[in-house]
Amino acid sequence: MIPHQINKASVQILAEVISNKKFGPYHHMVFAVGEMAASVKPGNFVAISVGGEQSSLVLRRAFAIYRAIDKSPMGGSIELVVAPHGQGSSWLCSRSVGDFVDLIGPLGTSFGIPTTNANAMLIGGGYGSAPLFALAESLKNRGCRVDMVLGASTANKIFAPLEGKRTVSSLTLTTDDGTAGIHGQISEAIPRLIREFGTEVIYSCGPMGMLSAIAKIAKEFDIAHQCSVEESMACGIGVCMTCVVPIKSEDSIKMVRTCIDGPVMDGSEIIWDRKEVSDVMGL
Amino acid sequence: MSTLDYSTKIGSKRFSNPIFTASGCASSGQELSQFFPLTELGAIVTKSIMTKARTGRMTPRMAETPSGMLNSIGLQGPGIDAFLENDIPWLVEQKAKIIVSIAGETVDEYGVLSRRFRAVPGISAVEVNISCPNVENRGQVFACHPDTSIAVIEAVRRNIGGELPIIAKLSPDVTDIVSIAQAVINAGVDGLALINTLLGMVIDTNSMRPKLAGKTGGLSGPAIRPVAVRAIYQVHQAFPNTPIVGMGGVASGRDALELILAGASAISIGTASFGNPNAAMQVKSQLSELLIERGFNDFRDAIGFAHRGV
Numbered sequence: 001m002i003p004h005q006i007n008k009a010s011v012q013i014l015a016e017v018i019s020n021k022k023f024g025p026y027h028h029m030v031f032a033v034g035e036m037a038a039s040v041k042p043g044n045f046v047a048i049s050v051g052g053e054q055s056s057l058v059l060r061r062a063f064a065i066y067r068a069i070d071k072s073p074m075g076g077s078i079e080l081v082v083a084p085h086g087q088g089s090s091w092l093c094s095r096s097v098g099d100f101v102d103l104i105g106p107l108g109t110s111f112g113i114p115t116t117n118a119n120a121m122l123i124g125g126g127y128g129s130a131p132l133f134a135l136a137e138s139l140k141n142r143g144c145r146v147d148m149v150l151g152a153s154t155a156n157k158i159f160a161p162l163e164g165k166r167t168v169s170s171l172t173l174t175t176d177d178g179t180a181g182i183h184g185q186i187s188e189a190i191p192r193l194i195r196e197f198g199t200e201v202i203y204s205c206g207p208m209g210m211l212s213a214i215a216k217i218a219k220e221f222d223i224a225h226q227c228s229v230e231e232s233m234a235c236g237i238g239v240c241m242t243c244v245v246p247i248k249s250e251d252s253i254k255m256v257r258t259c260i261d262g263p264v265m266d267g268s269e270i271i272w273d274r275k276e277v278s279d280v281m282g283l
Numbered sequence: 284m285s286t287l288d289y290s291t292k293i294g295s296k297r298f299s300n301p302i303f304t305a306s307g308c309a310s311s312g313q314e315l316s317q318f319f320p321l322t323e324l325g326a327i328v329t330k331s332i333m334t335k336a337r338t339g340r341m342t343p344r345m346a347e348t349p350s351g352m353l354n355s356i357g358l359q360g361p362g363i364d365a366f367l368e369n370d371i372p373w374l375v376e377q378k379a380k381i382i383v384s385i386a387g388e389t390v391d392e393y394g395v396l397s398r399r400f401r402a403v404p405g406i407s408a409v410e411v412n413i414s415c416p417n418v419e420n421r422g423q424v425f426a427c428h429p430d431t432s433i434a435v436i437e438a439v440r441r442n443i444g445g446e447l448p449i450i451a452k453l454s455p456d457v458t459d460i461v462s463i464a465q466a467v468i469n470a471g472v473d474g475l476a477l478i479n480t481l482l483g484m485v486i487d488t489n490s491m492r493p494k495l496a497g498k499t500g501g502l503s504g505p506a507i508r509p510v511a512v513r514a515i516y517q518v519h520q521a522f523p524n525t526p527i528v529g530m531g532g533v534a535s536g537r538d539a540l541e542l543i544l545a546g547a548s549a550i551s552i553g554t555a556s557f558g559n560p561n562a563a564m565q566v567k568s569q570l571s572e573l574l575i576e577r578g579f580n581d582f583r584d585a586i587g588f589a590h591r592g593v
Contacts, residue, residue, distance in 0.1 A: 006314050012560060049558060056350040058504045058534075058558050104560070234345050234352060235557035238314035241307075241356045242345035255338055255359055260314075274341065281338055 006238045006260055007107050009039035015103040017095045018074055024156045026127050027082045027093040028066075031103065037076025039106055040068035042135035043228055043264040046078065046105030047236030050088035059234045061088040064205065064263070065106065066130040078105070081130040081159055107236055109264040111135045111203055111226055117143035118200040121193065122168070123214060125186060125206020126152045126159070131228060132205055133164035145169050147197045151186025151210075155179035170197070187213035194221055204228070204267070212272035225267035231258050246271040253280050287571055288581045291325065291548050293526045294448030294473030296407045298325040298380060298549065301582060302539070302567040305530045305553030306331055306384035306410060306452070306476075307356065311370035312377065318560040321379035323567070325549060328528075329370065331386035331412040334395055336362035340417065341496035346485040351504030351532070352554060353483050355497035357417045358386055363399055375405040382450070384410040388423060390434045397442035409447055410528075411439050411472075414454035414479035416501045426454040426479075429466035436470035450528060452476035455507075455514050464518045464525070474526040476551070477518060478511045504554040508532030512545045519546020519587050534562060536569020543570075543582075544589040 019030035045064045051057035066079045084093040095101065111131075114120070120139050122132040129150045136146045146167070151174035152158045158173055158180065165171055173181025174189050182189045187210060193199070194217070204214045205228040218225035234240040236259050244255035245262070247269045258265070271277050291301040303326045309315050312327045321327055339359025346353045361369070374381050383406050387393040393411065400409060413425035413435050425431040432451070439449055451467040453460060455478040464475055480501025485494040493499075511531025519527060529547025533539050534555040542550055550570075555562035579585050 006317055008317070010317065012318060057347065058350060058554060059347050059352060060558055102559070231342055232345050234347075234354070235560075237317075237560050239308060239310045239560075240345070240354070240557050241310075241339065241359050242342070242354060244339070244342060244344070244359070253338055278341060281341070 007044065009036075010105055010107050011036055012102065012104045014100045017097055017099045017101065018077060020093070020095060020097060023081070023159070023161070025083065026159060027084065029080050029082055029092070029095070030077050031080070031101070032074055032076070033078050033103070033105070034076050036105060037068040037078055038070040040065055040078060041106065041110030042138055043108070043110035043131055044106035045108050045236070045263060046080070046103050047107060047233070048092060049102035050091045057088055057091075060104070060236050061092065062233045062236050062259070064131040064228065065134075067134050081127045083127050104236060108259055108262055111264050113138055113142055114144065114201055119145045119198050120147070121197060121199040121202050122146060122148045123186065123190065123202060123204040123206070124148070124150045124159070125210040126157050128206030128228070129159045132203065133161070133167065135203060136164070136167045140167055145197070147193065147199065148172070149174065149186060149189065149193060151175065153177065186210060187217065190214060190217050191221075194223070199223060202226070211267065215267040215270065215272055218267055226264055227267040228263040229258050229265055229270070230263070233259055235259070246277045253277060286580060287575055289571060291582060293408055293450065293528065293548065295446050296448050298407070300325040300567060301543070301549040302563050302570070303382065303528060303549055303551045304328050304556065304563060305551035306412060308553040308556050311366070312374055312379060315556065315560055316377065319564050321374070321377050324380065324563060326380040326382045326407060327374065328382045328410055328551060329384050330360055331358055331384040331415065332360060332363050332366050332396065333358060333386050333388075334363055334392055336360065336365065343495055344497070346494045346500065348483070348485060348502065348504070349506060351502055351506035353485055353495060353500030353502055354480070355417050355495045355500035357497060358415060363396060367399070367403065371403060371405065381406050382408045382410055384412050384452070386412040386415055387435070390438050393435050394438035394442045397439045401443050401445060401447065406447065408450055408474070409439070409443060410450045410452055410476055411435060412452045412479070414452050416454070416456070416480055416482040416499070417497060424454060426452070426463055427457055429463055432463055432466050433470045436467050436472055440471045448473035450474040450476050452479055454479045455510050456482050460514050461517050461521045464522060468522055468525055474528060474548070475518060476528040476530065477514045478507070478531045481507055481510065503532065505532040505534055505538070508538060508541070512541055515542055515547050516545040516589065520590060523587060533566060536566050536573050539566050539570045540573050540585070543585050544587070546587040546590070548583070548586050
């Protein structure tokens with residue numbers, strides 16, 4: 001068995017901030033990354049040092065890549081959608097154009113594209129929708145029908161840029177407070193939409209609770225489900241062993257690193273019920 | 284241009300430079316090898332290997348703290364069979380200098396592991412981790428008591444045979460680390476690894492529950508560096524002839540020099556690699572510059588320099 005390795009294309013670079021714009025409660029940031037952009041696949045992420053040299057924040061922060069453009073007037077670039085809710089992400093959002101950040105990428109697995117044209121549903125929670133737009137483009141180019149469902153607690157937390165909307169066959173919004181689209185949690189709307197669109201494969205990205213609910217639905221409908229998971233990460237490069245999720249392994253449980261075997265994983269392999277995990281592990 | 288003899292020794296083994304990885308912070312090397320050739324390290328210290336594959340603890344396993352972090356992995360690892368089959372041959376192929384770290388739940392387990400490793404070619408030393416804080420009960424932290432420390436080291440000594448240097452990794456969470464060091468030195472270790480993480484805890488004030496699934500975790504990073512400097516200084520003062528692999532929040536050449544001046548013969552880079560995969564390489568070049576600037580032409584002359592004339 002060959003030991004698991006980190007994304008072979010990943011490199012550590014100093015990347016210049018070439019744009020930083022507020023987009024609702026989020027920041028849309030663009031970084032000049034040169035040749036790295038060409039090796040980015042939908043679903044990959046980057047790990048960025050935060051806080052500056054004298055910072056007391058010692059760990060990198062992981063961000064899903066929203067888009068990568070390998071040929072632009074400024075060379076290759078990648079774009080992120082960042083929610084400034086912690087010290088690290090707030091520091092990143094306060095960078096100005098012309099500042100440099102220490103960035104490692106592309107990291108992790110990417111979304112698998114079906115070999116034949118299938119009806120795909122892309123489900124995003126909050127700014128978790130970001131990596132789904134590049135995926136939508138790839139699926140569209142493959143000839144797939146792409147139905148996108150985006151949900152959030154409230155209307156302005158849905159990340160849905162105009163050009164992203166154009167790439168999909170249909171767009172459904174849901175909000176917990178009813179300020180936009182269907183009133184209720186995103187997972188409540190999914191079964192009906194699966195029947196309506198004849199969905200054959202689901203891609204999802206968002207909070208673990210949402211992914212868990214979708215995994216259950218995918219199982220009921222017996223359709224494939226690729227999800228991009230989020231577990232707190234210290235390094236992003238496979239050495240710290242903190243970002244693990246439990247998966248089924250014969251009659252036992254295996255903890256796999258979401259920075260190497262993820263973030264995009266087969267939703268049916270993950271054990272979502274924490275109690276089931278602790279029972280098997282005897283913890 | 285001055286030249287520097289950068290080599291160091293632990294027991295009978297010579298290392299081309301004093302910068303090692305810290306156990307549990309470099310896995311078995313494959314990941315970091317994407318950023319630099321492992322031959323650039325004085326040695327790679329592997330994660331702690333146990334007899335059986337181990338799942339480790341539930342998540343969350345990590346909490347960032349001011350200038351540091353808590354981890355609560357619980358020695359997740361492949362077990363010795365898979366390690367010998369996959370990791371060691373790969374490391375040997377890379378021509379990396381290998382220090383294998385071992386951990387056991389019982390004294391016997393350390394003995395069994397030592398016997399398995401004695402016949403494996405390509406290993407330069409064995410680190411005996413008797414101080415992992417992420418175990419189910421405190422009684423399993425052998426390094427908390429001289430008696431249990433001695434029992435483990437004697438089991439390793441009996442089973443490992445030959446020339447392979449034994450390095451005991453100690454915990455700073457004791458009243459008197461010098462007495463623990465004395466116990467393992469008397470039991471026959473060739474070197475010491477100082478320090479393992481300190482037991483800590485974070486409570487999430489929103490959920491009002493412990494942040495880590497395992498409740499407590501090991502504190503590492505620059506926050507613990509003064510503790511490492513103190514422990515190394517005290518132990519080197521008492522046992523100046525026992526080599527110490529120093530670690531605890533080293534993130535720069537300046538930090539490494541501090542531990543060396545206190546008495547370390549080599550430096551392990553741990554948490555700094557999480558923030559920067561090239562940390563070990565940066566420390567290595569910065570440290571050599573600092574040593575040359577201070578007029579050293581042999582690295583070993585700097586070991587324990589802070590004790591001079593005190």
